[in-house]
Amino acid sequence: MLEAAVRLLPEVAPRQLARGDQQYALGGFAGLAGDAAALALADRRRTNQECAARALQLLETGRAVLLSQALDTRSDLTDLHEQYPELAARFVELRDQLDQPETSAPAVVPIDNPDTLHEGQDRLIQDRHRLTRDIAATLAAIRTQDAFASFGLPPTTEELLTQADQGSVVVFNISDYRNDALLLTKTGVTAVPLPGLGYTTLIDRINIFRQALYTAGAGANGALRREAQATLSRTLEWLWDVATEPVLTALGHHRQPSPEVIWPRVWWAPGGLLGLLPLHAAGYHTDPVDAPQRRTVLDRVISSYTPTVRALRHTRQRNPAPPSPAHALIVAMPTTPHLPNEGRLDHVPAEVEKLHHHLPDPVLLREPDPDRDPADLSATLPTKNNVLALLPMCPIAHFACHGDSHPTDPSESLLLLHDHDTDPLTVASLAPVQLGQAQLAYLSACRTAAIDAAELLDEAIHLTSAFQLAGFLHVIGTLWEIDDQIAVTVADAFYTHLTTDEGALDVSRAPHALHVAVQAVRDRFPRTPSLWAAYLHAGV
Incomplete structure (x- = not known):
């Protein structure tokens, strides 16, 4: 049931809605994808790797829905322009129109015709509906052409897994049911349970962290500001213990790489609540500087962030010439x-x-x-x-x-x-x-x-x-x-x-x-x- 609901999320916020309406609609389903992924990971009928792959697809579907909609219409058009220039031109025209910010109806309404405002708003809504129908029809026409059957469609699990070629991708999932990190590596996708990262505990830690940030900058005296910094440090240490250290251990990053080698990279896709904390800065930063097993993310890997694996794939497919x-x-x-x-x-x-x-x-x-x-x-x-x-x-x-x-x-x-x-x-x-x-x-x-x-x-x-x-x-x-x-x-x-x-x-x-x-x-x-x-x- 939850899986079906997640797959319908893009329909809850279709492109014909104004951006604010899309956000409002999606806000009513916050956490749905995370719950569905958690239950998928607990499915005893499948292997651990099958459960992890299914959970990954659910998170990719139910997170960053608006971003995914934009990526659907921003595929590389080079081949399409060369082989089907008219279809490419039509697609670009419709996409650019639909991407424009919603314009408001006339701010000045004639005093003798107050219905003008409502007519203008109705016309704007009708235009967006028409554009959405037209771009859907154009996409369908493109997909009937040879070599363009997957144009503008979400990547498959196999295509997502190729994104681990340059380094591991770590997708976190926090829910009331369980907490896990999905690890995308060259060998596939696996799940690392994170039992210490409780949902309620995480919320409490985030609130403490944010209050400490405020006090660190605006505290009434030096003692308060120093204590706030100590609170921030304790939170980063906790984040290492419950989230990043188990992940880095599973990935085999046990110590600081030597200076002469290329450091490993990790892409973090925190999703939800974890996006409010600095995963890349987790750790015990007062450990001795020369300790080979210094317990910090900064001393093990080079960190980057991505909203979703799909977003990372889209960015990598671009090759801009300056x-x-x-x-x-x-x-x-x-x-x-x-x-x-x-x-x-x-x-x-x-x-x-x-x-x-x-x-x-x-x-x-x-x-x-x-x-x-x-x-x-x-x-x-x-x-x-x-x-x-x-x-x-x-x-x-x-x-x-x-x-x-x-x-x-x-x-x-x-x-x-x-x-x-x-x-x-x-x-x-x-x-x-x-x-x-x-x-x-x-x-x-x-x-x-x-x-x-x-x-x-x-x-x-x-x-x-x-x-x-x-x-x-x-x-x-x-x-x-x-x-x-x-x-x-x-x-x-x-x-x-x-x-x-x-x-x-x-x-x-x-x-x-x-x-x-x-x-x-x-x-x-x-x-x-x-x-x-x-x-x-x-x-x-």
Whole structure:
């Protein structure tokens, strides 16, 4: 019964609904996929490996439903354009129309005809229904052609398992029934029970962690802030004991790799509640630095994140060629209009200076001083429209600004640019963006990988995933508020390790570069995890 319900989840939030309505519909079924996967793992009629594969398919179906819908229509169109150009053109036209944000009905209603508003809304709904029918018919037509039978369809279990070729993928499942990690490796998929990771205990730990984060930054005195950091450290140690250590042991990562070898990689797909904690930072960070079996994730593997295995597969199938000449975009907000104290970030200028040293021929959009008239600087103001116009030409984009996660609607989470109060750069505004040459987005801002709407945790709707969907192979995000000065240190070290011996940037080094940058700050401040544990890499 639960399995059938999970497979119907995409029908609960069909594409013809507005995004907000889709989120509302899915929010009513939070945790359904996790419960179904837990029961599948307990099925005594199947082998352990069969149970694990079935649970994986259920989680892939029932998590990140909106993201999966977007991926359905973002398959590689190169072959389709070459063999069936008319079908490809029709598909792209319908997809782009359906991806556009919902426009509202007229805000000004004629006083003598109040029905105009309702007529406009009805017309918008009818248009979305028509577009959905048309794109379904076009997809059906494409799938009748030779070699295109699986176009836009979810990958099979066998196709998902190929994603372990470059490193293990770990998919967590937390439910009231049981708690497990599904391990995708070159030999198949297996389940590791996690009995110490109780559902209620996890919720309690998350609440304690989040309160400690707040106190660590805003505590009334040094003693309170130090105790908050100790609480954060204890939570990371607990997370190691109950979640990451059993996984790494099962994968055979028992000790720190030697410096001369290529470090193993692990992709974490936390799903749900575990996405609120930094799996990549779990461990005992006060262990002796020279201990070969130092008990931390940071000292065993290089971590990356993915919402689902399917999302990782989609990103890997892209192979963007950088434009020539290649540019980097820097968006800098040392101050932000309409925030208290102008939202000052005193160390953004230093970050920009470091970026100019590292990035090739950068294009800079920078907020001017508040007392300066920006009227003659419209082309270089960091507005949403200017950013979106430049992204297609800039395979690398670095944002140094404020970020915010919306408490109830994650699609409204945003980067605070010059026009954030009138035309914000939100998750929703990035949904229609498709960049063919994007490689690296570095979001040096607060909470760009955070979700606050509990009922939508499975959907992984945040700025980091939005930039991934837009086309970036690598995205650097953050789970909570970051320190302005430490942000300069991390960014500088990141781009230093991204640079080859010949002086060129190699974005494929992004996971390693962030790992080394965060590890260095951790080694300086092992008892202050709020400063370094927020940073994460998402992507290939």
